[in-house]
Amino acid sequence: MTFTDTAELPEAASAPLSRKDHILRAARLCFSRSGFHRASMSEICAEAKMSPGALYRYYPSKDAIIEAIAEEERLAASACLAQLAAPGPIARRITDVALTYLAQARDPETGNLMVEICSESLRNTAVGERFQAIEAEVRQRFQVVLEEARSRGEIAADLDLDLALTFLMGMGDGLVMRLRLEPERPAETLRPYLHRMIASLLGADPA
Amino acid sequence: MTFTDTAELPEAASAPLSRKDHILRAARLCFSRSGFHRASMSEICAEAKMSPGALYRYYPSKDAIIEAIAEEERLAASACLAQLAAPGPIARRITDVALTYLAQARDPETGNLMVEICSESLRNTAVGERFQAIEAEVRQRFQVVLEEARSRGEIAADLDLDLALTFLMGMGDGLVMRLRLEPERPAETLRPYLHRMIASLLGADPA
Numbered sequence: 001m002t003f004t005d006t007a008e009l010p011e012a013a014s015a016p017l018s019r020k021d022h023i024l025r026a027a028r029l030c031f032s033r034s035g036f037h038r039a040s041m042s043e044i045c046a047e048a049k050m051s052p053g054a055l056y057r058y059y060p061s062k063d064a065i066i067e068a069i070a071e072e073e074r075l076a077a078s079a080c081l082a083q084l085a086a087p088g089p090i091a092r093r094i095t096d097v098a099l100t101y102l103a104q105a106r107d108p109e110t111g112n113l114m115v116e117i118c119s120e121s122l123r124n125t126a127v128g129e130r131f132q133a134i135e136a137e138v139r140q141r142f143q144v145v146l147e148e149a150r151s152r153g154e155i156a157a158d159l160d161l162d163l164a165l166t167f168l169m170g171m172g173d174g175l176v177m178r179l180r181l182e183p184e185r186p187a188e189t190l191r192p193y194l195h196r197m198i199a200s201l202l203g204a205d206p207a
Numbered sequence: 208m209t210f211t212d213t214a215e216l217p218e219a220a221s222a223p224l225s226r227k228d229h230i231l232r233a234a235r236l237c238f239s240r241s242g243f244h245r246a247s248m249s250e251i252c253a254e255a256k257m258s259p260g261a262l263y264r265y266y267p268s269k270d271a272i273i274e275a276i277a278e279e280e281r282l283a284a285s286a287c288l289a290q291l292a293a294p295g296p297i298a299r300r301i302t303d304v305a306l307t308y309l310a311q312a313r314d315p316e317t318g319n320l321m322v323e324i325c326s327e328s329l330r331n332t333a334v335g336e337r338f339q340a341i342e343a344e345v346r347q348r349f350q351v352v353l354e355e356a357r358s359r360g361e362i363a364a365d366l367d368l369d370l371a372l373t374f375l376m377g378m379g380d381g382l383v384m385r386l387r388l389e390p391e392r393p394a395e396t397l398r399p400y401l402h403r404m405i406a407s408l409l410g411a412d413p414a
Binding site: 035038111112115119121122123160164166167169170171172173175177178180181182185193196199 | 318329339388401
């Protein structure tokens with residue numbers, strides 16, 4: 001899962017990008033284009049239009065850059081998940097989080113980076129493990145919210161939470177991929193069906 | 208989407224693998240490990256334990272091998288989709304196809320190959336386009352079945368078929384990925400929730 005929409009960074013921050021942000025943005029572009037392994041520090045330098053000497057002052061290694069991107073993802077995920085704590089029915093709160101996530105993951109860099117991260121996770125590389133740790137945090141946040149909803153009687157008492165989480169995470173991954181393949185479809189059009197399926201999965205009132 | 212479970216080939220065919228099958232199997236392993244672009248003909252020769260001269264007699268290029276794998280995928284997809292024509296409620300038939308597909312996609316080579324294919328599709332490479340053509344066929348088969356079900360009044364009259372297909376394909380992709388990350392979970396345990404969500408998506412009787 002990736003949460004940061006690099007394409008929106010300039011709008012979000014009206015101040016010019018810091019040198020570190022500038023480097024991370026160039027690195028995301030290189031990783032999404034060439035993959036974590038193939039992208040080299042010299043490719044990142046070229047993309048950032050910086051000399052190796054200048055770039056290495058901010059990030060001493062490719063691993064340090066990947067770690068910084070993972071930290072950005074962790075913070076973005078956390079911000080996105082804050083919607084889980086909003087008032088309202090559980091299925092709607094989860095749908096809201098999902099749609100924010102899907103909207104953020106539309107841009108090519110983030111979408112391609114997500115596929116790269118999946119590939120790393122499936123191959124159990126160090127990079128994959130780093131991002132799986134973030135995903136474990138996301139899953140944990142959803143689990144707490146589902147447990148609370150179950151204890152309130154808002155979702156089915158016999159719901160297998162672990163399995164339900166597998167479905168929610170799987171739908172998230174799959175829909176990010178689909179929306180990248182169907183760029184003309186506005187993410188918001190998914191809302192009614194997504195909401196209905198989540199309510200049905202959880203055995204929740206579809207209100 | 209990938210449909211061929213290479214790990215099951217030896218059991219399925221008690222006769223020894225043909226030379227061509229043997230080469231394709233080695234190539235799948237190389238592609239799943241190194242990606243379509245990085246895997247070289249010499250890597251495939253080494254994996255197949257064949258000399259370049261011997262291997263080139265069967266497949267004159269890497270493209271020819273990729274084309275043969277795509278054709279295997281097309282045939283496997285077609286066999287898997289035959290379950291759509293079985294009798295019974297639409298949601299159950301689609302669930303059956305999905306579970307067969309998920310069970311086939313469990314082995315590491317097929318799962319990793321799927322991520323490679325996604326990556327190629329998102330980057331619009333020739334390989335990606337070849338596999339997207341297969342996916343378009345799969346989507347078309349589902350569409351016909353959904354149209355029939357709608358004309359029989361078995362699913363919601365106002366269902367947006369195109370959007371429903373996006374959800375079905377997206378769930379397929381996402382769950383394949385999840386099951387690769389959770390290898391200890393039997394695919395069959397997904398059946399009740401998957402069936403419920405598909406019925407809810409389609410506005411079909413969950414019977």
